Amino acid sequence: MPNISTLQFLALLTISNVFMNLAWYGHLKFKGSPLWLAIVASWGLAFLEYCFMVPANRIGSGVMSVTQMKIVQECITLVVFTVVAWLMFGEQIKWNTVAAYACLVGAVGFAFWGKA
Template structure:
């Protein structure tokens, strides 16, 4: 069976993508509000993290039915970087450079290695 083509993996990928949107807003969005008191941005980040977990926990539960924990983690890191590239561009105007793309290629290689060979 092709694990990456299963509906459970597609649901996992969708939930983790939404989760990572909230995660990036919580972790880096406050940098747009450097003038705000630290306690306010900490509380706002916690509030966003709640929604991150509302998508991340069920996503990992669904994914764990067809993938190992190592596979879940490597895919999660890949999703995180993809979402972060878009977030950094939209929120901060940062562009992807050649060295960033090369580093991301290494992460994609890690995904390939993780799913190569014996599953689980």
Template sequence: MPTILLLTISNLFMTAAWYWHLKGGMNKPLFAVILISWGIAFVEYCFAVPANRIGFAHGWSAGQLKIAQEAIALIVFGGFMVTVLGEPLHWRHLAAFLCIIAAVGFLFVGRS
């Protein structure tokens, strides 16, 4: 589905925009980091806006789009956290993710 694919790409860019500087960029001036992050976020918007428009045009509600985006964001961030930042996953991460997946389920139940 194009909405899910575009939201996933969007989240890859947004995660990079928000967190890239935590690994190897802490010595850069804050203003430079903000400008670089804005540039990355611009690319994110180029995927997020069409994703939301396409999803909405295909009958998704704004709430469904948002909760799907949040679930995707957690998956993307989990991968980023482990592979780029070198932080381990714990059972708490899985429990929190399952809560978000339950929220996705609640918003999509009964959707025709």
């Protein structure tokens, strides 16, 4: 069972990634709006992302290495991205996406191999 710090890290990181994905891709739903507005809105969302990412990394660094945190972050990013892509853009998950995600799960396993 993960300790409370690990759970806090994962929760904050997930929230952070929701804001990150909305900042990076959300403006694509509003291609008719001015570019400057998309940039300003994205920066606002990125600020919120950092409000969750910085504490997540501070907490996470107490329970895992920086490399392990980055690998976990990338996996969470892809899961959150998949949900955002499906909800906002109607993208469907295909077999090759599932295969790629399985490889990432393997990468997480290797990153944590041997950790007590």
